Amino acid sequence: MRVDVITIFPDYFGPLSLSLIGKARGSGLLDLEVHDLRTWTSDVHRTVDDTPYGGGPGMVMRPEPWGQALDAVGPGTLIVPSPVGKPFTQADAQALASLDHLIFACGRYEGIDQRVIDDAAARMPVLEVSLGDYVLFGGEVAVIVIMEAITRLLPGVLGNADSLTEESHAAGLLEAPVYTKPASWRDRDVPDVLRSGDHGRIARWRRDQSLLRTAARRPDMMAAYPPSSLDKADRKT
Numbered sequence: 001m002r003v004d005v006i007t008i009f010p011d012y013f014g015p016l017s018l019s020l021i022g023k024a025r026g027s028g029l030l031d032l033e034v035h036d037l038r039t040w041t042s043d044v045h046r047t048v049d050d051t052p053y054g055g056g057p058g059m060v061m062r063p064e065p066w067g068q069a070l071d072a073v074g075p076g077t078l079i080v081p082s083p084v085g086k087p088f089t090q091a092d093a094q095a096l097a098s099l100d101h102l103i104f105a106c107g108r109y110e111g112i113d114q115r116v117i118d119d120a121a122a123r124m125p126v127l128e129v130s131l132g133d134y135v136l137f138g139g140e141v142a143v144i145v146i147m148e149a150i151t152r153l154l155p156g157v158l159g160n161a162d163s164l165t166e167e168s169h170a171a172g173l174l175e176a177p178v179y180t181k182p183a184s185w186r187d188r189d190v191p192d193v194l195r196s197g198d199h200g201r202i203a204r205w206r207r208d209q210s211l212l213r214t215a216a217r218r219p220d221m222m223a224a225y226p227p228s229s230l231d232k233a234d235r236k237t
């Protein structure tokens, strides 16, 4: 997968050289390049923003540098983290992980001139996404989160791909509690079923725990969880 990130703060992306993402880059599974938007400015002050038409607080990112930057690195699928974007989900991460070329545009200030998005949409798929109902300083942190969600889904990145099938949101439920040694810790014991060796019982216990957790913490996910799959899964275990 090829990924281009365009930002006025390239140093924000140091974390993408660490851990499993760093390894994915080193092994060639992920070809990631971070670009400084100011590369595509032409004035001595390398200006990327200006006052908003219609008045109002703050500054808006100018269209010219963005247009030239996207011409240079595109076409691909353009992802623009934004407070007005669609909520980013695990399903989005799974869909994006199957694509060949992603381009991330990191907004700052009050945002990017809308014509940049409209012009890009005439030449490539554009997704405006938000991480949640809160506002960050800019898109950079959102890109790091999205990149982590996508990269871990790339074949060969996670040592044990089985982790992907049981984890929260993968199957539409929150995952069950996890335990490791010691069997007793500060007078708290690991549930006996997990030490029983009875894989059928263990699978049923984990599923029940997932359903209880999801119902308690994420009723929205439960509402979206098709009853048919509840029956199917119960038949399986």
Ligand SMILES: COc1ccc2nc(C(=O)O)sc2c1
Residues within 6 Å of the ligand: 081, 082, 083, 106, 107, 108, 109, 110, 111, 112, 129, 130, 131, 132, 134, 135, 136, 137, 138, 139, 142
């Ligand atoms: C100006 O660019 C921004 C500003 C805030 C912001 N907040 C996001 C979020 O996902 O919460 S993405 C994003 C982009």
